Amino acid sequence: MDMRDGREAAVVGIPRALAAYKYAPFLVAFLEECGFKAVVSPPTTSSIVKEGSASCVEDICVAVKVLFGQALRLRDGVDLLLVPRPVKVEKRPHDTFTCPKLMAAPDMLRHGLRDLPPVAEFLVSGGREPLLRGCMGLAKKLKIPPWRAYRAYRKAYAAGERYFRLLRSGVHPTKALESAISGGNPEDGLLAAGNGDPTVAVIGHPYLLGDGHVSHHLLERLRGLGARVLTSCMYEGLGGGCIPVPIPPLSWSYERELAESAALLSRRGDVDGILYVTSFGCGPDSLVLEMLRREGIVRPGVPFMELVLDEHDGPSGFHTRLEAFVDMLRRKRRSF
């Protein structure tokens, strides 16, 4: 695909939505190394969500609406859109998947939106080196010679690892993504710093937690209330091992990750309460939440609250619930 029409380098746009919160730093590094200019769309704003909802079917989860809005935002400035399509992202003997909406994200954009630049996909679908396989597929599409793609992959892999390391160290996911893409220093992004009172563990998809607008700035808000915050992003890519309770066999990899981090976080001595962030109408979460509660994956006795994100609800009700929860945790702590 030659799209340069006279310019120096073709511009590839990555909508900041869904699985981009996992793969964007990797992809940006890969593309830049291959001689493209990669841009990630700016953080979500209310107008982006509005545009997205207007161009998408009504009852779909807010994460997909953000994807549509972000893609529209990129429409004019780029030659190609790149959307990750994670399918089999972990090595297990059985088939694993991610949420159907992640697996069909490029298709929804291609056939659901008009006048969009061509949409390329980064397919992560098993194999010995899933990311390398994905890169080679992408390289073929973009006419990058394999040797160059391989070299770029090595560099990109390191960039991806760096991003995951940032997340694991407890940096705010938004800041981690920002610094991984643009190379800045993630100053004061550490959520778990200090010995706040109380400590709240927040569990949710990175594309919800990392999206300030959609999550009503949940993490900052918690910090503002004086809480110390741990997130499920800290277990990003750690992949199982030493989970203290049996996790039900789930074929959704990302939900499994969340369930595992819920099991681990709720058993940490310093965690006072758990917040589970989900979006309105989320398919996998509706069942996984039941399993978390009813199978004792979240340690029984740990306060657990579910927060539902919806593009129609304003932040005020959300923040009231948050404050009440933190107050409750604080009182509980004092009474011991």
Add this chain to the structure above:
Amino acid sequence: MRIAFPHMGNAYIPLKALVEELGLEAVVPPRPSQHSLKEGSKHAPEFVCLPFKVTLGDCIAALEMGADTLAMVCGMWACRFGYYGRTQHLILRDLGYRFESLLIGREQIGEVLEKLKNAVGRGWQKKLARALRLFRAKARAVDELERMAGEIRPREAVKGAADRLLETSLSRLEAASTLKEIRKRAEEARTAFLEIPLSEGPVARVRVVGELYVLLEPALNLDLVRRLAWNCRVEARPVLSTYRWLLHPVWLDPKLNLESYWARRKARPYLPQVLGGEEHMTMAGALTARREGYDGLIHALPLTCMPENICRTILPELCEKLDLPLLTLVFDEHTSPAGLDARLEAFADLLMAKKGKATREGRAHIRVDREPPCQGRKRNFA
């Protein structure tokens, strides 16, 4: 062992035969209704899809009727259906019910057979083989009767004739206990169906695609097919059938598996990944609708369904390209029949107008249907 399973259309007839032929007792809960839906919604998670809520209601009813084993299929698919059984049984146990779970899936097949072996006793292999044969025969017969009724319903001279006949022949079929008897009952019904007096006038044909339960369970789709037939003279044909749902996973009819394979191939340019639902049948159904003589497409789905909502983002543009009128119907607990009727009528008017225009212009691919019904019953992909 008193086994119960949730309802789906008329699937209970072959399933009951299967269980009873094994010498076990089948508990069939009452047909799903607004009541069972309400019961289920009370205990189900809020955002879960509609089929979960209804089947949960069915399970509660069955347990109240004294079932001690709940059967449900399960699997590690990309969609939620595979986890229904596990989650529902967790919820039911927390509600205080005591029962045995029979989760039937590829991973659990050994376990399931073990349980069956213990329950059935000596000679279980033979009994199982016999039961499966009966099951298949009944499923096939039910399917055929449903199909014929569907074809005659919009054309019948006396409203309700086809359904009255369908009901009596289904209950006779339910009572049949040998292969020979099933064949006889089906034959009788066939002749009776062909004797139903028909009325003149054009009938529009629409294909109904979408999520399995909403397609096949009248309680969920507010009797969509009958509404269309009686109020609008539209023959609505679901792409899926109970027969297909029952026999596809067990490979008792390889034709179905082949069909599924073709559907995936057809859908690949639009949805290359397996999403765990019926998305391939939806896409293939839309792509082939024109060629197979349908005038329009109805896409029916439950509110938060994942695969079908993905199709829903793709279908409008596709249908425009195919020049195929599309009606999307989203069902949840609160869907009102009045609103549905209005939309169906408007859609039927559109179809009729389009059809009239097309025949006047002599376009070949829309045919005005005056041929006697039940001619096309051999056609398989419809």
